[in-house]
Amino acid sequence: MTAENRMDRMIRSVAHVFDWFGDGAYARHHLDPDIADFTFGNPQELPLPGLVSALQHHAVPQDKDWFAYKFSEPAPRAVVAASLQARTGIPFRDEDIALTAGAFGGLGVTIRALCDVDDEVIFLSPPWFFYELMIASSGATPVRVRLSGPDFALDHDAIAAAITPRTRAIIVNSPNNPTGRIYRPAELAALARLLEAASERHGRPITLLSDEAYNRIVFDGIEFESAAQHYGPTITIYTYGKTLLAPGQRVGYAALNPEFPDREAVNYKIFVQQLAAGWGFPNALLQHAMADLEALSVDIEALQRRRDRMVAALTEMGYEVTKPEGTFYLMVRAPDADDMAFTERLAEHGALVLPGAIVESPGWFRISLTASDAMVERGLEAFRAVLR
Amino acid sequence: MTAENRMDRMIRSVAHVFDWFGDGAYARHHLDPDIADFTFGNPQELPLPGLVSALQHHAVPQDKDWFAYKFSEPAPRAVVAASLQARTGIPFRDEDIALTAGAFGGLGVTIRALCDVDDEVIFLSPPWFFYELMIASSGATPVRVRLSGPDFALDHDAIAAAITPRTRAIIVNSPNNPTGRIYRPAELAALARLLEAASERHGRPITLLSDEAYNRIVFDGIEFESAAQHYGPTITIYTYGKTLLAPGQRVGYAALNPEFPDREAVNYKIFVQQLAAGWGFPNALLQHAMADLEALSVDIEALQRRRDRMVAALTEMGYEVTKPEGTFYLMVRAPDADDMAFTERLAEHGALVLPGAIVESPGWFRISLTASDAMVERGLEAFRAVLR
Numbered sequence: 001m002t003a004e005n006r007m008d009r010m011i012r013s014v015a016h017v018f019d020w021f022g023d024g025a026y027a028r029h030h031l032d033p034d035i036a037d038f039t040f041g042n043p044q045e046l047p048l049p050g051l052v053s054a055l056q057h058h059a060v061p062q063d064k065d066w067f068a069y070k071f072s073e074p075a076p077r078a079v080v081a082a083s084l085q086a087r088t089g090i091p092f093r094d095e096d097i098a099l100t101a102g103a104f105g106g107l108g109v110t111i112r113a114l115c116d117v118d119d120e121v122i123f124l125s126p127p128w129f130f131y132e133l134m135i136a137s138s139g140a141t142p143v144r145v146r147l148s149g150p151d152f153a154l155d156h157d158a159i160a161a162a163i164t165p166r167t168r169a170i171i172v173n174s175p176n177n178p179t180g181r182i183y184r185p186a187e188l189a190a191l192a193r194l195l196e197a198a199s200e201r202h203g204r205p206i207t208l209l210s211d212e213a214y215n216r217i218v219f220d221g222i223e224f225e226s227a228a229q230h231y232g233p234t235i236t237i238y239t240y241g242k243t244l245l246a247p248g249q250r251v252g253y254a255a256l257n258p259e260f261p262d263r264e265a266v267n268y269k270i271f272v273q274q275l276a277a278g279w280g281f282p283n284a285l286l287q288h289a290m291a292d293l294e295a296l297s298v299d300i301e302a303l304q305r306r307r308d309r310m311v312a313a314l315t316e317m318g319y320e321v322t323k324p325e326g327t328f329y330l331m332v333r334a335p336d337a338d339d340m341a342f343t344e345r346l347a348e349h350g351a352l353v354l355p356g357a358i359v360e361s362p363g364w365f366r367i368s369l370t371a372s373d374a375m376v377e378r379g380l381e382a383f384r385a386v387l388r
Numbered sequence: 389m390t391a392e393n394r395m396d397r398m399i400r401s402v403a404h405v406f407d408w409f410g411d412g413a414y415a416r417h418h419l420d421p422d423i424a425d426f427t428f429g430n431p432q433e434l435p436l437p438g439l440v441s442a443l444q445h446h447a448v449p450q451d452k453d454w455f456a457y458k459f460s461e462p463a464p465r466a467v468v469a470a471s472l473q474a475r476t477g478i479p480f481r482d483e484d485i486a487l488t489a490g491a492f493g494g495l496g497v498t499i500r501a502l503c504d505v506d507d508e509v510i511f512l513s514p515p516w517f518f519y520e521l522m523i524a525s526s527g528a529t530p531v532r533v534r535l536s537g538p539d540f541a542l543d544h545d546a547i548a549a550a551i552t553p554r555t556r557a558i559i560v561n562s563p564n565n566p567t568g569r570i571y572r573p574a575e576l577a578a579l580a581r582l583l584e585a586a587s588e589r590h591g592r593p594i595t596l597l598s599d600e601a602y603n604r605i606v607f608d609g610i611e612f613e614s615a616a617q618h619y620g621p622t623i624t625i626y627t628y629g630k631t632l633l634a635p636g637q638r639v640g641y642a643a644l645n646p647e648f649p650d651r652e653a654v655n656y657k658i659f660v661q662q663l664a665a666g667w668g669f670p671n672a673l674l675q676h677a678m679a680d681l682e683a684l685s686v687d688i689e690a691l692q693r694r695r696d697r698m699v700a701a702l703t704e705m706g707y708e709v710t711k712p713e714g715t716f717y718l719m720v721r722a723p724d725a726d727d728m729a730f731t732e733r734l735a736e737h738g739a740l741v742l743p744g745a746i747v748e749s750p751g752w753f754r755i756s757l758t759a760s761d762a763m764v765e766r767g768l769e770a771f772r773a774v775l776r
Contacts (some may be wrong), residue, residue: 006527007500007501007504007657007660010660010661010664011656011657011660014660014663040457042453042456042457043452043453043455043456044452045452046449046451046452046454047449047452047454047455051455052447052448052449055443055444055447055673056443056444056447056448059440059443059444059447060440060444061434061435061440063434064431064432064433064434064435065430065431066434066435066636067431067435067439067632067633067634067635067636067637068430068431068634068635068636069428069430069635069636070636100666101489101666101667101668102666102667104663104666104667105665105666105667106666107666108664108665108666109666112395113395116395130663130664133660133663133664134664137664139394139527244455245455246455246456246672247455247456247457248454248455248456248457248458248671248672248673248675249455249671249672249673250666250667250671268399269395269399272395272398272399272402272521273395273398273525275402275492275518275521276398276496276518276521276522276525277493277496277665277666277668278488278489278490278492278493278494278495278496278497278638278665278668279489279490279492279493279638280489280665280666280668283636283637283638283671283674284634284636284637285443285636285637285673286671287636
């Protein structure tokens with residue numbers, strides 16, 4: 001495969017997203033002052049005051065190197081390792097933490113560090129918008145495993161059937177965007193066993209890329225467990241962009257399990273890919289602020305309250321709705337099965353949502369709970385009106 | 389070529405840099421409180437107060453989208469286009485400006501957007517540390533054209549000889565790191581003519597990547613002229629990291645000339661590569677601050693004064709020294725031709741410099757003028773002492 005094909009495949013993998021983004025209901029309506037915008041996980045209220053004060057505080061230089069070139073610096077690495085240790089019980093090491101420009105950066109550099117044009121990478125559908133893009137950017141072949149709604153559970157048999165001798169990695173996203181599912185310890189343990197068996201059979205380990213962007217956005221007191229707690233060859237990928245609801249300030253990490261195979265070599269490959277990505281380390285200011293950022297969060301209870309309000313109201317109106325266990329999102333079945341047409345009509349009534357077709361879920365649409373309470377109430381009016 | 393080969397080539401291209409960075413004189417001495425550190429273009433004094441106040445001011449949100457996902461946003465794009473128009477007289481368009489995480493990001497995404505495994509990319513040696521890495525990351529083949537010291541002028545015949553039907557792009561860095569040379573209008577015009585002839589001959593345009601990270605760090609009242617003023621298929625790449633002396637806050641751009649061939653398609657490819665790089669757009673805070681950043685600069689006169697002080701003092705001691713026309717750097721001939729050994733001895737006497745071998749200039753070493761005045765004086769003592 002040539003790089004020209006790689007570029008073509010990359011473009012093809014995002015065409016449906018940007019065609020819709022440029023021409024769909026979102027483009028025509030998102031600037032309306034009265035629109036109820038449930039499209040993306042973007043803030044609909046002012047940023048967290050704690051974030052603003054952290055940025056201002058750490059903008060004041062303490063030494064000459066304050067804004068000098070920064071790699072993955074020791075102090076923020078230690079903050080991350082301590083956080084991961086406390087959350088998982090795994091003795092993560094500072095030197096196994098690559099600080100990245102968000103989870104986007106973490107996914108890209110780890111996939112490109114690990115994967116070859118002869119490799120395959122499995123992802124689960126409905127997926128995040130850009131898994132295919134990131135896999136294609138490495139030259140590897142994306143392999144899709146479809147999960148079925150409305151529960152969108154891990155399908156171990158389908159995953160096992162998708163594994164070949166060329167499988168180099170699998171991306172597992174829990175809590176899941178867009179389905180809101182949190183994979184439970186027993187599901188993760190069974191996944192680990194099948195990956196171990198397949199790795200053994202094919203003579204090389206399959207890496208599990210655990211995309212945990214939403215691992216602190218969890219409802220109903222569910223205890224989140226990481227795939228890293230079940231499977232050694234795991235890389236945990238995180239962004240502070242969700243917990244802070246500030247995705248324009250890019251900071252996150254990719255962390256290798258202590259028993260990750262060939263750990264030092266993989267760390268170095270990730271480092272070189274971070275250089276090639278364009279100095280893919282978080283900005284100096286964000287690294288200085290890391291301990292403060294680690295302690296901040298959007299109001300999870302408010303998100304859960306909005307979820308409950310919307311699930312109850314939409315169900316009462318006759319919609320089929322998932323009840324997400326975490327993340328910002330809930331999925332709703334389009335009443336007439338045509339999510340694109342329904343999304344257009346809904347926009348005319350004053351509410352924007354993401355058509356499921358954009359995330360390989362035709363017949364569904366996705367609602368982001370990052371809306372304000374007032375927007376939720378306005379939006380519910382639109383959901384009611386469009387049914388008339 | 390497989391991606392595994394790509395990763396291997398990427399690692400090989402930087403091995404000499406990081407072997408030295410990890411084990412050389414810099415690693416052992418740069419934390420000594422009395423060391424005179426001339427190694428990198430990193431700050432040796434506190435950051436610009438204007439930068440600190442800009443970051444603090446623009447950290448205060450003006451709307452709910454303040455820290456939302458940011459692409460290349462309209463307002464900072466307009467700031468950049470106006471700046472480029474004023475500097476070059478070229479009618480750059482806002483939509484041809486890709487805002488990037490520094491010049492590193494700009495180089496990476498443009499090379500990967502343009503280049504194929506069957507392509508070659510020419511770069512001039514002595515080069516910046518990471519040109520080969522960035523070219524290798526696209527799968528293309530790096531082709532080196534050596535320039536000769538002490539003047540390190542553009543060698544048009546050597547460039548012409550290096551061009552083949554596979555040449556897709558050439559990277560030209562002026563003002564040049566490490567040589568301090570600024571290529572003059574006549575040199576650039578002659579380069580443009582030879583690239584035009586070769587593009588015509590081979591039936592596809594050779595892109596000129598004009599790496600202008602230092603285009604505002606210019607001495608002696610020389611008027612900097614961009615390659616973009618001479619050659620249509622040029623992409624101008626800039627970072628604010630040098631002018632602000634704050635390379636840990638990543639912001640810059642890649643700008644297509646208005647007459648760039650197939651402009652819209654190339655812009656879109658760059659955009660997709662920015663996504664794949666890990667959301668390779670500058671952080672929201674830096675985009676909000678762009679108009680302020682554009683107006684800020686380190687003290688160029690102080691840099692010129694330090695250059696003059698060092699050139700005069702080192703020449704008087706018997707060193708052969710280049711007189712840079714711009715950038716942070718001057719090149720000095722190692723007295724015994726072994727720059728690695730000399731650098732080690734110099735470190736023992738209290739001054740750190742970059743061995744020329746790290747930037748393909750064995751027999752030379754590089755001095756960064758970002759040192760403080762006091763450090764310059766301490767350093768000169770070391771340069772004197774090591775000769776005894």
